[in-house]
Amino acid sequence: MSVLNHGFVPAADALIFPEICMLCHADLSAASGLCSCCEERMEPLPTERCAGCGGRLDTVVELCRECLPMKRPWELAVSCYGFHGAAREAVLRFKYSGDTALASLLGAVMAENWQAYGHAKAEAVTAVPLHWFKELRRGFNQSQLLAEHVGCHLDLPAPKLLRRTRWTRSQAGLNLARRRRNLRRAFAAGNGVTVPEHVILVDDVLTTGSTLAACTRALRKAGALQVSVLSVARG
Ligand SMILES: [Zn+2]
Ligand SMILES: [Zn+2]
Numbered sequence: 001m002s003v004l005n006h007g008f009v010p011a012a013d014a015l016i017f018p019e020i021c022m023l024c025h026a027d028l029s030a031a032s033g034l035c036s037c038c039e040e041r042m043e044p045l046p047t048e049r050c051a052g053c054g055g056r057l058d059t060v061v062e063l064c065r066e067c068l069p070m071k072r073p074w075e076l077a078v079s080c081y082g083f084h085g086a087a088r089e090a091v092l093r094f095k096y097s098g099d100t101a102l103a104s105l106l107g108a109v110m111a112e113n114w115q116a117y118g119h120a121k122a123e124a125v126t127a128v129p130l131h132w133f134k135e136l137r138r139g140f141n142q143s144q145l146l147a148e149h150v151g152c153h154l155d156l157p158a159p160k161l162l163r164r165t166r167w168t169r170s171q172a173g174l175n176l177a178r179r180r181r182n183l184r185r186a187f188a189a190g191n192g193v194t195v196p197e198h199v200i201l202v203d204d205v206l207t208t209g210s211t212l213a214a215c216t217r218a219l220r221k222a223g224a225l226q227v228s229v230l231s232v233a234r235g
Contacts, residue, residue, distance in 0.1 A: 041086035054079030055234030083235035107149020123196035125151040126161040147202040179210040189222030197225040207235035
């Protein structure tokens with residue numbers, strides 16, 4: 001069942017949406033989040049998905065062509081959309097505006113995708129941390145907001161387990177090896193934090209997966225036995 005297509009409203013955390021479309025601002029007859037036109041443009045990923053990145057499967061085995069030659073450090077990845085069209089608009093708008101209604105909508109879709117595709121055990125949902133200065137400037141951590149909504153829907157806690165240990169330059173424009181070097185020892189478990197054995201790690205977009213891989217390694221180093229990754233979109 002899809003949040004977008006069937007008006008699914010979880011009992012414990014009713015979605016409170018404005019009566020305008022969150023993307024194109026068209027008037028809506030009911031507070032459903034998106035108008036039917038934007039809903040259609042959201043394009044969920046097909047049901048045949050890569051276990052390595054959560055994206056579209058383009059081979060006859062369980063991993064896509066990009067994931068086949070590499071070893072992802074997490075157990076399983078689940079994503080909801082390709083990073084284009086209205087899904088991309090929604091992620092970017094949410095990331096740069098902190099629109100909490102969009103966080104609620106995207107978090108609900110993520111939880112629903114986890115229930116459909118994420119078969120791993122989980123005791124907590126946690127987010128990729130922002131550097132404190134970036135969070136201060138933006139005013140919020142978009143991944144933390146998503147993690148909190150996902151946790152609410154899955155009835156799991158969403159503690160802040162990770163912290164950035166240093167400032168890192170933007171990953172944009174770096175190749176895979178340089179991305180990895182850029183993130184070396186950039187994340188660690190927070191001081192005094194107890195990391196559960198099974199964790200869902202949340203981020204807005206999985207592109208190369210370098211950041212999520214660095215966070216997964218930090219969680220494992222701090223005691224996690226199984227880390228799964230959940231993102232809104234596979235870039
Ligand atoms: Zn719309
Ligand atoms: Zn893949």
